[in-house]
Amino acid sequence: MLKYNFKYELKQLLRNRWIQLLSVLLLLLFGFATYNGLQKIEEREKVITAAKEETLRNDESMVMLLDSLDRGMEISVSPWRYPNNPMVVGNYYPRLAAMPSHNFTFIATGQSDMYSHYKKPAVSRSGFMEDYTEMTSPIQLLFGSFDLAFVIVYLLPLLIIAFSYDILSAEKESGSLRLLAAQPIRIENWVLQKLGLRFFWLSVLVILAMLVIFFIFGLNPFVSIKLLLGLIGITIVYMLFWFAVAFLVNVWVGSSARNAVSLLGFWIFFVLLIPSVLNQLGSSLYPMPSRALMINQIRTLQADATKRQDEILDNYLRDHPEYAINDSTQQRTFWHSYFASENLVRQELAPVLENYDLQLEKQQEWISYFKWISPAIITQESITKMAGTSTSDYGNFRKQVEGFSETWRNHFVPYLYNNRNFTKADVVKLPQFEYMALRPKFLSAFTILGIAVIFLALGLFIAIKNRNHLVLSNA
Amino acid sequence: MITTQNLTKKYGDHLALNKLNLTVAEGNIYCLLGANGAGKTTTINLLLGFVQPTSGSASINGIDVTTNSREAKKYLAYIPENLMLYPNLSAMENLDYFSGIAGKSLSKTQLKAFLAEAGLQNNAFEKRIATFSKGMRQKVGISIALAKDAKVLLLDEPTPGLDPSASNEFGLLLQRLKEKGVATLMATHDIFRAREVATHIGIMKDGQLKQQFVASEISLGDLENAYLKTMDYKNALP
Numbered sequence: 001m002l003k004y005n006f007k008y009e010l011k012q013l014l015r016n017r018w019i020q021l022l023s024v025l026l027l028l029l030f031g032f033a034t035y036n037g038l039q040k041i042e043e044r045e046k047v048i049t050a051a052k053e054e055t056l057r058n059d060e061s062m063v064m065l066l067d068s069l070d071r072g073m074e075i076s077v078s079p080w081r082y083p084n085n086p087m088v089v090g091n092y093y094p095r096l097a098a099m100p101s102h103n104f105t106f107i108a109t110g111q112s113d114m115y116s117h118y119k120k121p122a123v124s125r126s127g128f129m130e131d132y133t134e135m136t137s138p139i140q141l142l143f144g145s146f147d148l149a150f151v152i153v154y155l156l157p158l159l160i161i162a163f164s165y166d167i168l169s170a171e172k173e174s175g176s177l178r179l180l181a182a183q184p185i186r187i188e189n190w191v192l193q194k195l196g197l198r199f200f201w202l203s204v205l206v207i208l209a210m211l212v213i214f215f216i217f218g219l220n221p222f223v224s225i226k227l228l229l230g231l232i233g234i235t236i237v238y239m240l241f242w243f244a245v246a247f248l249v250n251v252w253v254g255s256s257a258r259n260a261v262s263l264l265g266f267w268i269f270f271v272l273l274i275p276s277v278l279n280q281l282g283s284s285l286y287p288m289p290s291r292a293l294m295i296n297q298i299r300t301l302q303a304d305a306t307k308r309q310d311e312i313l314d315n316y317l318r319d320h321p322e323y324a325i326n327d328s329t330q331q332r333t334f335w336h337s338y339f340a341s342e343n344l345v346r347q348e349l350a351p352v353l354e355n356y357d358l359q360l361e362k363q364q365e366w367i368s369y370f371k372w373i374s375p376a377i378i379t380q381e382s383i384t385k386m387a388g389t390s391t392s393d394y395g396n397f398r399k400q401v402e403g404f405s406e407t408w409r410n411h412f413v414p415y416l417y418n419n420r421n422f423t424k425a426d427v428v429k430l431p432q433f434e435y436m437a438l439r440p441k442f443l444s445a446f447t448i449l450g451i452a453v454i455f456l457a458l459g460l461f462i463a464i465k466n467r468n469h470l471v472l473s474n475a
Numbered sequence: 476m477i478t479t480q481n482l483t484k485k486y487g488d489h490l491a492l493n494k495l496n497l498t499v500a501e502g503n504i505y506c507l508l509g510a511n512g513a514g515k516t517t518t519i520n521l522l523l524g525f526v527q528p529t530s531g532s533a534s535i536n537g538i539d540v541t542t543n544s545r546e547a548k549k550y551l552a553y554i555p556e557n558l559m560l561y562p563n564l565s566a567m568e569n570l571d572y573f574s575g576i577a578g579k580s581l582s583k584t585q586l587k588a589f590l591a592e593a594g595l596q597n598n599a600f601e602k603r604i605a606t607f608s609k610g611m612r613q614k615v616g617i618s619i620a621l622a623k624d625a626k627v628l629l630l631d632e633p634t635p636g637l638d639p640s641a642s643n644e645f646g647l648l649l650q651r652l653k654e655k656g657v658a659t660l661m662a663t664h665d666i667f668r669a670r671e672v673a674t675h676i677g678i679m680k681d682g683q684l685k686q687q688f689v690a691s692e693i694s695l696g697d698l699e700n701a702y703l704k705t706m707d708y709k710n711a712l713p
Contacts, residue, residue: 001576004572004575005576007572008568012561012563012564015563015564174559175555175558175559178523179554179560180576181523181525182548182552182553182629183548183573183576183577184549184578185545185576190576471525472520472525472526
């Protein structure tokens with residue numbers, strides 16, 4: 001039976017123009033999504049490149065100024081911006097902490113609309129002051145970006161629904177099902193083969209359309225073969241899930257109209273309802289502390305610390321006798337007091353900030369605990385992780401920036417408290433930031449596969465139980 | 476050969492078929508006459524294994540259709556009232572597909588021979604079914620039965636919608652199958668066609684087989700009167 005189904009299913013799909021229509025649609029959707037993704041990458045890289053160039057220019061200028069100062073020459077800069085002051089270097093010549101894109105970043109915008117891809121941590125700003133709230137257009141946030149992830153997670157299931165909702169009911173409504181059922185075959189096997197073949201052809205079209213579009217845009221997906229296979233794998237498994245749902249609906253529901261409505265109901269449930277309900281519940285159960293309150297708290301603590309700067313500095317030096325001993329001049333500037341008070345502010349703010357991170361982690365844990373309910377969530381998350389634009393990727397970047405911010409500050413503390421000047425020879429010793437990307441895992445595809453198998457088994461059970469009903473029920 | 480013994484089907488309280496005892500031997504054409512709801516289609520559905528009987532048994536070629544429906548289907552062919560084949564496939568392709576899934580792999584020459592035997596014109600072999608009339612579609616249906624080498628043919632209201640010449644041609648096709656030894660059970664409202672093609676005729680009402688005739692022993696007029704009488708029709712023409 002499979003040989004004949006294979007041969008004539010393809011012929012019918014070609015003659016019905018389904019293959020042609022799907023090919024054109026997939027090429028258009030993937031093309032537009034890839035174009036959008038690449039545009040965003042281009043903008044992102046442009047911004048990072050500009051920031052890099054600015055850093056390089058600043059560094060060149062710093063080296064020139066240091067050189068002039070070393071030679072005892074006069075320079076045309078205000079004394080409080082002299083780069084031989086380590087705090088000036090720490091504050092006005094920061095390093096670039098960038099999160100560069102990679103070959104597959106274009107597949108999902110993810111959180112990249114919400115967060116910046118680079119930071120320049122300075123000594124006068126602590127890690128927690130690095131804000132990550134550079135929002136994009138609220139309209140875009142509302143509807144999401146038209147990227148490959150959007151096409152795969154939201155639109156591909158709709159194509160599958162259109163391609164499979166009436167696989168059994170159309171035969172029933174046209175009358176050919178009775179003729180088929182009069183043959184010595186199992187009708188549930190026949191439906192399964194029909195859907196399996198449609199799944200096969202759609203998978204072939206999806207893979208080909210993706211590769212064609214990648215090549216049209218001059219991308220070489222084989223550079224990151226693991227990511228390419230991961231993307232294809234998660235897409236195919238997600239499609240399999242939707243075909244399994246279509247199988248269940250075809251053998252369970254009945255008429256084409258009811259099948260279509262039921263499948264759209266499943267789409268709303270899995271793609272829209274579950275993700276938004278989980279998000280909403282996560283936010284309600286683990287609400288984020290008010291950012292405005294946190295900033296107020298920081299300002300109050302900073303104001304209080306400013307009033308008590310001398311006392312704080314004395315306490316700080318008592319805790320760090322190495323600075324007091326080595327310091328021959330005992331010269332104290334604004335920066336000495338500022339650093340000491342900042343440390344105190346940071347210590348006092350630690351529980352507030354930890355609570356902020358903890359709530360965020362709990363929200364993410366809550367979603368990850370229930371995400372298996374919706375393959376749409378798993379697929380979206382997997383694709384954004386492959387793209388390196390997931391929440392965890394930006395969390396990772398944020399942590400690395402905070403860590404680097406700390407390293408940057410600490411690098412200048414000995415200069416400050418030992419009252420050492422910054423020299424041209426110290427430039428090469430400045431800490432540099434290097435982003436370490438998270439490695440995407442592909443295990444979630446097995447979860448979707450498991451859900452798909454459950455739907456297939458349920459469909460098969462219903463089909464076998466209602467074998468006769470499949471042929472005779474009123475369409 | 477078709478045999479039913481006390482074949483009964485109930486849908487809730489409704490008795491759709493009541494203890495039907497029927498035998499259609501090889502080379503016989505049995506026409507079941509009756510109004511809508513008389514139990515003709517239920518009989519065919521039971522023989523096809525589409526529904527399970529409440530009691531009694533039925534067999535095709537000696538194979539019990541209730542317990543071994545798939546095996547029984549190897550020997551039967553079925554033509555529903557509106558034979559809907561795949562409109563985007565040609566007559567050849569439809570025949571190849573239905574024969575193929577039934578387990579018969581046929582060459583192009585064999586496919587053409589079966590279509591020709593069913594009376595389809597040569598120039599229609601490669602045409603898509605979408606352009607076919609009901610009569611032409613039925614010829615493809617008959618070719619499927621021929622290709623399958625079916626021993627039993629079940630026909631559910633095959634003649635409505637056929638013009639007189641197509642209906643006559645269809646009758647001739649059934650005669651040809653009869654000569655090949657096929658046992659045919661035809662559910663119909665068409666008394667004239669039943670009298671023309673059948674070897675045996677049964678009249679059903681309310682799920683029961685009320686009367687049976689040997690077709691050659693009854694005239695068309697007597698058959699019509701018997702039918703109307705069975706249906707309690709009071710206003711028969713003189």
